[in-house]
Amino acid sequence: MIVFRLSKSLYANDLSGRGAEKAGGRWNSKGIPMVYTSESRALCTTEIAVHTPLGILPLDYVIIAIEIPNSVAIQYIKPEAIPNDWKLLPHSHSTQEMGDAFINDNAFAVMKVPSAVVQGEYNYLLNPAHKDFKKIKVKLIEPFEFDERLFIK
Numbered sequence: 001m002i003v004f005r006l007s008k009s010l011y012a013n014d015l016s017g018r019g020a021e022k023a024g025g026r027w028n029s030k031g032i033p034m035v036y037t038s039e040s041r042a043l044c045t046t047e048i049a050v051h052t053p054l055g056i057l058p059l060d061y062v063i064i065a066i067e068i069p070n071s072v073a074i075q076y077i078k079p080e081a082i083p084n085d086w087k088l089l090p091h092s093h094s095t096q097e098m099g100d101a102f103i104n105d106n107a108f109a110v111m112k113v114p115s116a117v118v119q120g121e122y123n124y125l126l127n128p129a130h131k132d133f134k135k136i137k138v139k140l141i142e143p144f145e146f147d148e149r150l151f152i153k
Contacts, residue, residue: 002139003037003124005064006044012062012141017128026091027099027113027125034103035126037066043121049150050117057151065140068110068124072132075108087116099125109133 011019017033024030038044041063052058068074083094102111102125109130115121127133 001068001070003039003066003068004041004044005035005037005066006048006061006144007064009060009062009143012064013138015066015126015128015136015138017126024091024096025099026086026095026116027111027123028103029096029100032100032103033128034099035128037124037126038115039122039124043115043118043123045146045150046117047115047123048146052151054151055153057148058146061144061146062141063144064138066126067137067139069135072109072135074110074112074124075102076112077114079114082114103127103129106130109136 015035017035020028020036021031021033025034025036027036028034038047044063048058077098082098083092085092086095099111102108106127106129109127109132111125111127112122113125115123126136
């Protein structure tokens with residue numbers, strides 16, 4: 001399976017999860033390393049758009065295609081197993097607890113979760129501390145330009 005990640009070019013080869021570890025996110029608390037990826041380029045684009053103030057065009061980004069081999073088991077979180085507050089902003093502590101448990105239990109290298117941004121789409125969270133993480137490989141890194149109509153008034 002191929003998943004995608006949009007990143008500033010400076011961090012294109014960094015799959016350490018340090019960015020999420022520093023900031024925290026919907027699926028992880030600060031201090032917990034995790035790599036966020038999406039099932040499509042379009043979902044990656046949408047994820048960046050909802051986190052960027054209107055009027056600011058993100059520059060110097062790359063799209064990263066990441067291969068997750070079939071031999072790597074994926075934990076799937078069904079939408080009905082997620083608390084009702086999972087889409088809230090600021091991020092719900094309940095989803096952070098689920099993601100933190102995924103990392104701390106270290107039973108899976110990948111967790112599939114529903115996107116809060118695009119209904120019916122999925123994000124794939126990567127656990128850089130899992131033994132199978134080394135099987136996950138970057139297959140492509142290329143410059144990515146956002147369509148300014150998504151960001152400019």
